[in-house]
Amino acid sequence: MDWLNNLVGPTVARGIFQFIGINVAFVVVLMIVAYTVLAERRVLGFIQGRLGPNRVGPGGILQPFADLLKFIFKEEIVPDKSTRFIYFLAPFLAITCALMPIIVYPFGPEIHIPGTRIVFPLVVARFDVALLYVLAITSVGVYGIALAGWSSNNKYSLMGGLRSAAQLISYELSLGLSLVGVVLLSGTLDLYEIVGQQGGWHGLRWNIIFQPLGFIIYLISAIAETNRVPFDLPEAETELVAGFHTEYSALKFALFFMAEYVNMFTVSMLATTMFFGGWQGPGVSTFPLLGIFYFLGKVICFLFLYIWLRGTLPRFRFDQLMNFGWKFLLPMAILNLIITATVVFFFGT
Amino acid sequence: MSDILTFIVFILLAGLAIGSALAMVAQRNPLYSAISLIGVFGALAGLYLTLAAPFIAAVQIIVYAGAIMVLVVFVIMLLNVEEEVRRPVRLRYLVPTAVLLAAVLFAEAAFILFYVNDAPAPPSPLATAEPSTTGLTASIGTGLFTTYLLPFEITSILILMALVGAMTLARRTAARPQDLVVPGAQVLPLQMVEPARVGDDTPVRSDTTAEAARTLGLNEQEQTRE
């Protein structure tokens, strides 16, 4: 395919490939997200001893599209006396912030396109402060929920929004700190490089081996960050109706819904990347495309974990949640950081 | 080509920043102001990226947009701040004064900039071809933990002080609750209902304070308290 290079130059050629890559990545991610929803319903059904949706398509396989159609055709209801601009802004903020981090995750190793000199990693954008970028975008994600809660002009929404904001701020610290341990070990913020360092030794160089405590803290904080059971206080049905999105319907509700699952997906990707070696696996060096499957496989395991937890665990009370976050999780994260730093200082990486 | 792209990006971001800033000042709803300010911060983060400072850009988002402004929004929502009401104020003259003073300030700043621009250019390091490393995490970390270690440590003390200060400020003073007995037939020791009787922990079952007081014959004290 050197003709492409010859036609438009290497930069643009790479750009074209990246554009295609981005679109493929987003489509894949959104598809996975859509099917995660289905999977959740099915798995929950199994856990609860029932079947779950199985009528649309064979085994309910077309259910996500049916849902989407339903969302599109439902009536838009805007509450009276709501703050309109923010009311509309909030779901877009939520989905945007959920989707934006995807661009830095390495889906696979460097791919050499056969017949050309083009070699590029399976990552949309690779830069120095990728991890910080992820954290930054995650931290902005809270606005969607908070603003949605506030602008609905509904006390349940407001309560949900406030709770959500408090919860996200609280657990973000633990989340960030638990990742700092890995950063200390790898000495870089570049996710691609972090994954690269975890190769070899048949999985024994995964950071989970060196950072078990960090991983557990991350896992807990990540679940809290995504407002999932058992930390789903912002949308506790029994207390707050549907929390911050009580007043949302139709497509805007769909956006929130999607944002939640995309968030689940991204934190799972981050966990995979940081602790479970990303795309590393047997045979990747020979067949680089295999890395994509390894990566997505690990992510899907995490997604299953989410569903599993939802099916089995009860919900925290709000004060328990805050106490747990500030008084247990954060000190543990700091402890982990101190231990890691001490070890790194005395024994090197 | 690249220059034009950068130029367009700069113009867009600068326009966003100025527009958001103006909106922030113009808005009477504090939440809109806050959202506008977040816009400014985002635009500035983008500008930092154009200045080859990705680390600061990320930190800008994390600290300002992700922490400070979340806190502000949180407070606005918590206090449910109303819009600034238009009402006869004594300080009406401050608005034109502020605009005038700001204009003077800008004029002075522009004057200085003009002279700075006019001054003989310093030996520009930009002339060198190799890409800048100043914005990278490693160089910032090196600077922070070598040359600027003391300021860094001092800021940590500052943070600690702010932590303590904020907690002290925000903590509710231990006010005596208005309703001494939580509704719902609670069982409380007598000394909790009537603190004057220290040491008397006779259990009291009641739905409201008034009922507890009636049970205990504390009506006189209730009246005197009010």
Add this chain to the structure above:
Amino acid sequence: MIPMSWYLALSAVLFTIGVAGVIIKRNAIAMFMCIELMLNSVNLTFIALSSFFRDVSGQLFVFIVMTVAAAEAAVGLGIIITVFRNRESLDVDDASVLRD
């Protein structure tokens, strides 16, 4: 390449807006946000100079300014909450007890 003075001019504009805002706004939180805007405009200057002179110090200053801003936010919002609790209002013109 964008000339440095453009960044500085932008910074000056933002600072000026912030200054005017502090004087115009009556809401304490809004004033607080104007101050943050001023800090940010200064940060922009620092980054611009740091980047153009390839000296990391400017970015470190920004780092420290951010720390101070965070501390200020914590304490300042604490004060604002306390004031609101006591006065049921955030209008700084109402908080002029010392005047009388």
Add this chain to the structure above:
Amino acid sequence: MLRYIIFAPLAGAALNWLVGRWLLKRDRPNEALIGGIACAAVGVATVVALWLAFRPGTGVLISDHVELDSLWTWIQVGRFRADFGLGMDRLSGIYACFVTFVGLLIHIFAVGYMHGDRSFYRFFAYLNLFMFMMLTLVLADNLLLMFVGWEGVGLCSYLLIGYYIDRKEAGDAAKKAFVANRVGDWGVVLGIMLVFALTGSVSFFDKTAAVTGNTAVASALGVIAKMPLDPFTWHALIAGGVTSTALLLFIGATGKSAQIPLYVWLPDAMAGPTPVSALIHAATMVTAGVYMVVRCSAIYSHAPTVMFIIAIIGAATAIFAATIGIAQNDIKKVLAYSTISQLGYMFLACGVGAFVAAIFHVMTHAFFKALLFLGSGSVITGMHHEQDMRRMGGLRKYMPITFATMMAGWLAICGIVPFAGFFSKDEILWKTWSTGALAIPNGAGKALWFIGAVTALLTAIYMTRLMVMTFWGGERFRDTNAGGQADAAHAQAYDKGLAPHDAETASVAGSPQDVGHLADAPTLIMDADEHAHEAHHGPGEPHESPWVMTVPLIVLAVLATVGGLVGIPYALGSLVGGVPNYFERTLEPAVAKAPERGGAAGHEAAATGQATEPRMLSRPPQQVDGASPLSVGEGQQGEPAAERAPAPAEVSMERLFTLVSLAIAALGIGIGYLIFSKRPLRPLPRLLENKYYVDEIYDAAIINPIKVGSREGLWRLLDVKVIDGLVNGMGRAMRETGDVVRRIQFGFVRSYAAIILLGALAVIGYFVFSFAR
């Protein structure tokens, strides 16, 4: 070893102070324990002191050994160095021995005297503390540490005079003593500074590095001894040289040793308990001034002007106090003035260069005056705390032991052979007559002798009066109207603003014994239980004191009788087969010799050459190690001066004067007995009875101006008007300024922001302007 001498009493004081209150809370028997602790502490000091003084071979009094004990370096700043070091040479050895021994006896006496006192432990803690301070003063090896002891005894004196804390007169007397001593201390401090300025050292001894632990220290006195003699002029007093030093130190001595013009505190100090008067205000502390002058004899022998002043002041004080003593009715006051008078003698001796005689008199005086004070204490106890002699009389029958011992003291102070006072006083008088000191002009010695002789006569008269009024004659103590002076109970009652007959109930707590029954008002209603004893044989019936008080009296009486025999002068010693003058032989090497007049080389011509030669004071450091027994100076001199046979003419002259002084004493006793045995209450000149109105003169001349000046000038004018006015005015100015200035405070935060911006714009504008230009 020396440290045990000073720290034993300190330990006793600490022990009593810390646990005494606890002990006393129990029952009375614990008094014995408290007293035992105190006495044991002093006893240890006594034993150690005597052992160091007389131990075979190296006792400081019987060999040339100087005992040094350097505890630690106290202050070292630049050239200045003061150790916490102790030194015992012959001078301080003698002092240490009699201070500890007399102190021990007085401690024992006090156990009896203070029986039943409310704060028994406090008294003994103070007393032991005093012993610590006094011994520090005596044994200090440098001027600064000596000054610590000097101040310390002043403090203890203050505490003990004011011991009866609920009596106003005691408090006033304590304050008076303290203030008078402060005036003197001013001189001492300046003197010490001047010594350092002159010599670069404050040490008394040359000390090697081995002794001090680091650097060798030169003796300040040795340095001064090598200096040329100061001229005998008045200008030298203010020249800042040795003469000025000597004068300043002597000012301190006048304060501590109660000389004119600072003697006024001593009579008032009798407000303290009698053992205190005996110990501090007769035997030990008041002689500290003499000790210092003799210790610094190297300085004084170089300052003839000051020696002349000392002689004059000593003589004047002696006769002045003696005349007052005649007219006093309080038994302790008489003894107090007698003490002042005797101290005058000592300074007279110092002034004429007879340092050895002065110390001799200090020692004998310690014996007989302590005896007399303790005797008077015994009388006071026996008389149930009556001090007025007009209400005594005929006590001979009731208190035989006290009477007998007082007799010894009386004869000793009058100067009857062979009692102790005779030898020392006689020696002083003879030395005064025969002095060849450069400081005493021809003829002045004779005049001073005359004053001394008259004083001796007066002394005999008033002491005889005391004895007669107390022990002979009619028994006036049953006469309720005899007293003119308020007794202790009355004083207390007065202090509390009560009527005299209330004194009984009001004063039970404060006094050593239950003094209530002394309130002699006929209307007194006796409490049947509490005063059954008194009701039995009437109020004020005298009785003999217990053994714990009489034993020290007996011991002191023996000492007062035979104590003088250690210093029999050659003129008399040769009469009875050449008894040597042990005292002079012991002390002679320890003091510098006053320079002789050039012309009058007749008496001790051999010593003239050595006049300014330092004796043991400049002894080489290796002396301490015992390597060289004799200093160079002594080696040249060969034998102590006293051992040389004086000229026969001089000897016969001295014998003649001995007879004269004996005659004077006998005459005085005779006169006194004749006058006062008939009319013991004979009125005496009002001028004398009122002590020449010195206190009144001081009040009018010094105290009142200060009081009025302080009240009117410092308080009403300076403090109230100027300082308060300034402060208040500033406050008012601030407030008024604030009133004006606060109008520019809008009270609106946003306005402040605008103003701040305006200021910032001004500053920026200035820079812009300067850039643009």
